[in-house]
Amino acid sequence: MLFNSFEFLLFFPVVTILYFLLPHRFRWFHLLAASCFFYMFFKPVYILILFFTIVIDYYAGILIENSETKKKKKFYLLWSLVANIGVLAIFKYYNFFNDNITSLSEALGYQNHIPYLTILLPIGLSFHTFQAMSYTIEVYRGNHKAERHFGIYALYVMFYPQLVAGPIERPQNVLHQFHEKHYFDYDRVTSGLKLMAWGLFKKVVIADRLAVMVNEVYNNPTHFEGIPLILATVFFAIQIYCDFSGYSDIAIGSAQVMGFTLMRNFNRPYFSKNIKEFWGRWHISLSTWFRDYLYIPLGGNRVPKWRWYYNIFIVFLVSGFWHGANWTYIIWGALHGFYQVFGQITGKSRDRMVEALGLKKLPSLYKLIQIGTTFVLVCFAWVFFRANSVSDAWYIISHMFTGFSESVNLIAHNGFVRQRYLFLDQTKEIFLLSFVVISILIVIELFQRNRSLRLEVKKYPFPMRLVFYNIIILSILLLGSFSEAEFIYFQF
């Protein structure tokens, strides 16, 4: 079920009202049943995969805790990791490897007889698999006790707000909350609802409106040159942010309504001054997952320099692969790894250059340059993330700064081409509207630097707040796009 669907509009209030009406001892069951229903709305049979990993990890947790020797603990942890990564390997990566084996075999004059699997990727597989793995790893490390209540453990993996696209939670943060009794609290509920409304606004009014234009260009890149390619790339950067952070806001908000606190997943990432900072603000739950369970076990920065750079690069390469079984994602991850390593290597010389240019004396300008540069680098990497193939990505990059005079000629001569080239196949009004909503986003993001918009709104009397709520809801109804309904991160 999608958060931006009519079904969810019915599902959410029914589940929430029942949740508060039910006695505490039945609530876990109610939430688990609701989460199953939510998940089965996509493709019912895939719930079996979820149950498979839930059963494995539930018992693995208990066995790890009960084992007396480190060796045995490790064995059960491996058991759990193999099961989780195995599911990922079959459903997400099998065909990718098979395709590459086929290409390689053909290049060498052989034929690949390994069968191709015609299976759909279970929705949000990478998210709940990582959340499940964090549980067994934390039990193994002794940071968390094994959960003995099977239903509660299943709910930890399946809790519907964050089941299909995160935030990827840790047992320390969430598991205990399922045991606690949550009371109806007007302020908390309305605060959660406001966050949900803002998330929905970001998704349907900004992300999905931009998606129509981005798709037009990225699905037919060779039809364009110059400005449209740049514009579509910038629009995609904003689209993916609003799509994913919008999802996270709805997830966090809906959990908050019922009394649960989920971790923050985004913190105004496009205001980052460098790529390292960007990753501290973008998809925080995944970045910290990789930090805790891959980067640090590899040795982190407590190793020789070359090894540290290697660790950074590997983490980003894996992160790219986590996003999708495609070379475009791998290149995207590698690019971010390269940015980070390059940033570390050139840190001192860049500082000297900034000093020499006197930029330190102009802190605002320096900050603006840093933010701008980071945004350009991130956008460049997004080309690979969004392009349908590596060759498409290459076309886009190599034609971004060419064909300007021809573009102008085309735009001047033909109304059809003008609409396609200048307004990315939208009407002038819709195109300009996109800039208006992007401006609203920037203003609100700037406003929220040290404050919370929700808390500020709360200070006003109800009639004033009513106007604010009307603006948000009517913007969604009148300006939102409902044709690109699915969230980008569902595919991961």
Next chain:
Amino acid sequence: MKKLFVRISAVLVTCALTYFAIIYAASLTGFTNWLPNAKYTTGKGYYTLSRFREIDKFSNIDVLFLGSSQVYRGFDTRQFEQKGLKAFNLGTSAQSPYNSYFLLQEYLPKLKPKYIVLDLYWHMMTKEDVTESTVDLISNHELTDNIVDMALTTHDYTIISSLVSNYVSRVHTPLTKVREKKLPKEIYIPGGFVESTVPEAELAMTNPKKAYQFRNLDSKLKEPSEFQLEYLEKIIKLCKQNNTKLVFVLLPVTKEYKNNLTNYNDYINRISSVSKKNNVPFIDYNTRKGLSLSSSEDFLDKNHLSPSGASKLDKFIYQDLTSLGIKESISSL
């Protein structure tokens, strides 16, 4: 919890009132272009309004042409009139089988056509999104049960919201009072045909207006959508129930465009299988023997015929309808 319900109710009531107020004000001031979910394109289509205004004067016709813009640029009903066939061209912008089905529900009982010629251009057969065509129809047609049904069956919020917008706009401007926007270099010919008056010199493929299109031709066609195929089957059933003969056609595109399509035959085979299964004739005018069209003179662009192209095509359509027995079915009455 009571306080929450009271406040949510207040929000919902004020939102509903404001929603209607905004839509009303926007339609009154022509501000609807800024509201993508309250589309109101009355009088702004490719003469859809003229077509619907005229169609009520017709009844018991011989041929009804249905499909997208290729149809209203491809079938000049005057040519058929000259040969004694009473014809109407109900082609509308981006009309797909989904829309055609509801239009037939509306007009089959009134027009009682003996033959229906339905164009199955691939872009209409492969698309799932029918927003553009549906909004064009609901904006320019009286809101009858069939038209409202067409909007509601999409389950598409934008279309349903646009339907509301159209209802609201008719409060202050009934459809009969709307003046249709005249398009430059495009003339509406009674009977539904749209005649382009673009000079021949401007049609040259080397002209910057066309060069872009010829440089960016599709190379691979998508599979026909199951959704559109489902409505194609419904059209077949409806025609059978009304004893109307149905003919599938594929109107010509330029040679360059057709030759660029690597899986053209796959598309043809898919349509042929539907046609054979249901015993409906299917004529592909891209491969029709004897029909020779010049890309530079007979086309306005890669896929729309110019008046000279339409004139050439219509002779062949007439021949084919004759060989399918249209004359006999008229004289037998």
